[in-house]
Amino acid sequence: MNTVTEENYLKALHHLADELGEVNVGVLSKHLNIKMPTVTSMMKKLADKELVHYESYKPLKLTEKGVLKARMVIRKHRLTEMFLEKVMGFSWEEVHEIAEQIEHINSPLFFDKMDELLEYPKADPHGSPIPNRAGELVMEKLRKLSDCLVNETVEICAVTNTTSGFLQHLNLRAITLGTVVTITNVDDYDKTVTVTYNEKTTTISAMVGGQLLVR
Amino acid sequence: MNTVTEENYLKALHHLADELGEVNVGVLSKHLNIKMPTVTSMMKKLADKELVHYESYKPLKLTEKGVLKARMVIRKHRLTEMFLEKVMGFSWEEVHEIAEQIEHINSPLFFDKMDELLEYPKADPHGSPIPNRAGELVMEKLRKLSDCLVNETVEICAVTNTTSGFLQHLNLRAITLGTVVTITNVDDYDKTVTVTYNEKTTTISAMVGGQLLVR
DNA sequence: TAATTTTGTTTTGCTAATCTAACTTTATAG
DNA sequence: CTATAAAGTTAGATTAGCAAAACAAAATTA
Numbered sequence: 001m002n003t004v005t006e007e008n009y010l011k012a013l014h015h016l017a018d019e020l021g022e023v024n025v026g027v028l029s030k031h032l033n034i035k036m037p038t039v040t041s042m043m044k045k046l047a048d049k050e051l052v053h054y055e056s057y058k059p060l061k062l063t064e065k066g067v068l069k070a071r072m073v074i075r076k077h078r079l080t081e082m083f084l085e086k087v088m089g090f091s092w093e094e095v096h097e098i099a100e101q102i103e104h105i106n107s108p109l110f111f112d113k114m115d116e117l118l119e120y121p122k123a124d125p126h127g128s129p130i131p132n133r134a135g136e137l138v139m140e141k142l143r144k145l146s147d148c149l150v151n152e153t154v155e156i157c158a159v160t161n162t163t164s165g166f167l168q169h170l171n172l173r174a175i176t177l178g179t180v181v182t183i184t185n186v187d188d189y190d191k192t193v194t195v196t197y198n199e200k201t202t203t204i205s206a207m208v209g210g211q212l213l214v215r
Numbered sequence: 216m217n218t219v220t221e222e223n224y225l226k227a228l229h230h231l232a233d234e235l236g237e238v239n240v241g242v243l244s245k246h247l248n249i250k251m252p253t254v255t256s257m258m259k260k261l262a263d264k265e266l267v268h269y270e271s272y273k274p275l276k277l278t279e280k281g282v283l284k285a286r287m288v289i290r291k292h293r294l295t296e297m298f299l300e301k302v303m304g305f306s307w308e309e310v311h312e313i314a315e316q317i318e319h320i321n322s323p324l325f326f327d328k329m330d331e332l333l334e335y336p337k338a339d340p341h342g343s344p345i346p347n348r349a350g351e352l353v354m355e356k357l358r359k360l361s362d363c364l365v366n367e368t369v370e371i372c373a374v375t376n377t378t379s380g381f382l383q384h385l386n387l388r389a390i391t392l393g394t395v396v397t398i399t400n401v402d403d404y405d406k407t408v409t410v411t412y413n414e415k416t417t418t419i420s421a422m423v424g425g426q427l428l429v430r
Numbered sequence: 431t432a433a434t435t436t437t438g439t440t441t442t443g444c445t446a447a448t449c450t451a452a453c454t455t456t457a458t459a460g
Numbered sequence: 461c462t463a464t465a466a467a468g469t470t471a472g473a474t475t476a477g478c479a480a481a482a483c484a485a486a487a488t489t490a
Contacts, residue, residue: 005476026436026437034477035478037480039438040439057486089332102320107313117303117304218446239468249448255470256470271468272468272469433489434487436485437487439483443480444477445476451471454469455469456468458466459465
């Protein structure tokens with residue numbers, strides 16, 4: 001079996017590979033807040049288990065087996081988030097922290113029951129797709145709001161930051177998944193985006209706009 | 216904070232103290248399936264944290280602080296069992312194993328929400344009382360079915376064994392909490408109990424009868 | 431391309447949780 | 461009331477996960 005620690009390394013590798021394309025020891029070390037020597041030795045251990053391709057001084061890469069394991073953790077995380085919101089009544093900024101712990105529970109029965117009760121959801125409360133039981137993950141290619149041009153009308157479909165501070169910032173602006181916005185201005189200098197939706201106008205900083213995915 | 220390991224030792228100490236009155240290293244070692252030297256060293260560690268009173272060669276005893284911590288774990292365990300049954304639709308023989316893991320989740324919010332959704336239950340699916348948030352535990356004194364006499368009519372209120380094998384044994388006999396049985400015979404030699412309920416007659420071995428609590 | 435900076439690895443060492451083997455204390459049985 | 465058995469402790473190792481210090485490779489830059 002896998003330890004919680006191993007699962008967290010796999011999840012991080014999957015996430016960083018998705019985000020950056022290539023992952024090296026330094027990046028992973030920063031992301032997990034763990035010193036590089038520790039990461040190096042964990043990579044050797046995961047390589048022994050055939051979950052990671054590891055060669056000194058080369059970028060890190062999950063094996064197929066590693067990808068599957070990582071996705072099972074992601075599946076448990078996202079099902080949990082959905083369950084916490086839909087069944088237990090938590091709000092989208094509360095679910096991430098709890099799911100970080102529950103994702104390590106070892107009980108297929110438990111997560112399959114969640115899946116059933118939720119009627120096999122395809123995405124979590126932040127719009128991230130939920131891998132199926134086979135570990136397949138359909139990743140729709142979405143654009144960042146910060147890459148949109150003036151006069152475009154788009155729908156907010158996902159957020160790539162699930163911290164409660166970020167989500168509360170969106171709550172204040174009444175931005176939820178499904179909100180349809182029209183870009184009325186993009187500031188030349190700082191790239192702040194001005195959007196209109198539901199008869200309201202709000203400005204969204206480049207930093208925030210970079211974490212909102214739209215269709 | 217406490218580790219999962221520490222929580223398991225505290226829970227075991229609480230349970231054994233309740234069951235046997237006095238707990239020594241050997242008993243705890245057997246119960247947890249951990250060798251005695253390991254238990255000794257953990258007891259010293261817990262004594263440093265003022266969770267256990269420990270003196271060499273003396274019986275083990277939780278401090279008040281230790282009792283409270285233990286009860287918070289028990290609370291999380293039993294709330295979880297109830298939640299798994301009532302909200303998620305698991306049966307009573309499935310809930311224990313999952314709850315063994317979820318009891319270590321660190322999120323008061325999560326368990327308070329369970330409590331609320333369940334409308335503050337006083338007992339779990341096996342009839343065990345749920346400690347309140349202050350760590351108070353009202354333990355009704357119940358008798359064992361195996362201690363009852365012929366012609367008594369009693370209600371099954373709790374089981375002291377939550378393994379799925381045991382509970383399936385009860386399922387086969389259609390014995391659930393709340394079942395009212397009348398003792399029609401107690402075997403002189405092997406103490407097998409014969410009971411009548413719902414127009415049926417069943418025999419219950421001394422071993423099983425000792426794990427059924429009645430009122 | 432040689433020097434310097436950045437990145438990554440090796441070595442050494444710590445803590446938590448576990449074990450086995452050897453020893454000590456307490457309990458028990460003649 | 462000793463001798464032995466049972467229970468408990470001490471000592472020494474191991475494994476997982478982490479870090480600091482020292483070292484090595486790769487990338488950058490002058």
